[in-house]
Amino acid sequence: MFEIIIALFDNRPRRPASVYNLLVGKKTLSTLYAALLHDQLQWVGLLPDLARSEFDDVIAAATRQGDLVTHQTGLTATRASTVTLPASYQPWMDIDGFAGRFYLAVQSLSEASFSNRQYRPVTPDWATQAWVRQWYRQLAQPQAIAELTALFAALPAPAANRLALGLVGHDYVGSGLSLTPAARLADIEAFSALLARLDAEPQRYPSWAQLWGGRHAILSATNAQALALAAQGANRVQIQAALRRKMSTVNEHLLVGAIFGAEFPLDAFYPPAQKRQFDAQALGDPEDYQQLLAAVPGSDFFSGAPVSDSHAARKVATMTDLTAVLQQTFGFTSFRPGQRELIEAVLAGRDALGVLPTGSGKTLCYQLPGRLLPGTMVVVEPLLALMDDQVARLQTSGEKRVVALTGQLSQADFATVMGALDQYRFVFVAPETLTRPDVLRRLTQLTISAWWSTRRIASRSGARIFAPRT
Template sequence: MLDDFLLQFFDDQPRRATSLYLLLTGKKTLSVLFAALEHQQLQWLHLYPTLSRPDFQAAIARLQAAHHLEKTDLGMILGGPKAQPANLPTAYQPWMGVHTFSPKFHLAVQMLSEASFHNARYRPVTQDWAIQQQLRQWWQHIDRQTAISELKTLLEVIGDESATVLLSTMIGHDFVGAGQVDDISQIQALAQLIAQLDAGLASSWQALWGGRKALGTKTQYAALQMIQQGATREQVSQRLRLKPSTINEHLLTAAIFGADLPLARLYPATMLTQLNQADAHLNYQPLLEQVPDSDFFQIRLFQILCLQGRWPHGQA
């Protein structure tokens, strides 16, 4: 049930409902990602891309009416004990591209199944022309029996329970499953399978998956690369013809996703000393006041790295 699913994302730390909705549906703004980092929920980025805003808002309203959630000035908090986990898909990671791989995976299974029975007349599980084109290209470069054998191995590796769940979604010759993954157990099963592809298993299916998905944009990576190569934020702004605020957001987003930034060139030594003595749990405005001459970028980066355990405390 949607209500139980959403409830487990709240605790006694205020959480803005809209920010949670945007996280689950895949919005990657700095504010959404930073809030997710604060609540240790970054893993769930793009977990539920089909969740409609009206359904989400109705569920939040029901939880409030039942006093399971309480509204504060800073966001929603639990109105009672912490909810028990509703079997979140622990194998899931945003870089897997679970929801973009799903239609390709199901069409590939259907093609292999129908080909095994020499049937060329069937309705494809997806009508997306671009996906069909990708699968035609994939089909030309694989050995069908190898792909079938690899799929059997993948299902064995992920275990009987997950394999059964995944099989229930498949469509093939004289067999009609769901044709997609749309609940937690199905997402978990497909994520487990993708984890095996990421580990190097099943080359045919690796080719179909295409590897880890970039979480940032090309412009974000360009800005990060320039900074890492010695450019200043101002120089990056000029070279990419973007506002300084946009460059700051690109770099902070990259940091949230784990990128290393050259702190010695982004902070004067005296500021590093001041930040080492500051409380990273404060909101950024009090920190700005505590650290003279600092800007939002420097304070937010400090907070991000502290939350990740990557701030070099004691070094200046």
């Protein structure tokens, strides 16, 4: 780990906290801006499980032995690192998430080929098991095995051999993965090569491309929505109305997008006179961007006044490029039959009824509008197992504001969730839970963006009082 951390310092002063945040994937504006200046954006989230105590120990040791030198504005390195960071790695690969699914999927296929249904999974993680279980149900086993064989043959030999070390199958256990820093980098390089191949040729390895799920969103869903609206010409006020966030949060979303190369019409953010003033400035030290703001009085990179208007939010949501959100947030390139029509109806605030067959992607019809609309999406699901699965999948995709309100919660936990219900974007409830007077009373206090059930989607713009649906 020592040499990996040293590799992120050079002869320009760097704050240790900024390096740590970069490695674990904490995408604050200051962290990303520093990474941009040091040409290190590629390494966002390289070591998501790195403990802060371990990082601090490395910094202290490197400083003591003179590998790092302290300056007023940060640390500089006195030598080059002895390791090379994996060149194929990209932050959208989600290697940590995919690795567990990959090894469990290989194990499942191996055991199934020997008709063995009783074995200990290589990972105890419930969300990983749920993902692979869903993937396996839609699988053609011979095709998946053939794809995997072809995939390994297409990889560079070092990468294929490295991945093979971690494989577990029927009466087979690989020699195991070393936990040394060099081995960790070799693992990242091997999975980077595999995922680069899946990204380039998903049609050649469809089973494994589906297991991966496509490029992982680097930015949060809300950040992606802000950028999508900005690209369509929405100004800062309209974006705030749609997302119901503080103006400072909207500003940060836009600046983070700019760091990652997003482009949007500047005329929506700068009055013409102020834009001319910005264009006339020559920025000296890129680390001191405050000098640019000081040269243009009254500027804060963006212009506009905050507003909060649910009607404006819904109007902006309807002008969103749904295909772009579908690809950026969910990794799909096109809608299945019936999905777009239902989603557009919900975004427009209309009641809608959809009859879709099993496996046609009904969950997307509430998850996509639920991420765009202000307020709470209430999901009525009678089967607790399916409810748990949907909650886990949303959390795995990065949506943390999701909760299941069921009788399985303890009395204390139920009360805690009820008290914080307005903090959740998705609330799952069982039909019998909706018959409780305290639940109905609490839900009437929320702004409900839409309702979903296993039978239908129904939305009421700005709904405040409602009756349980059967």
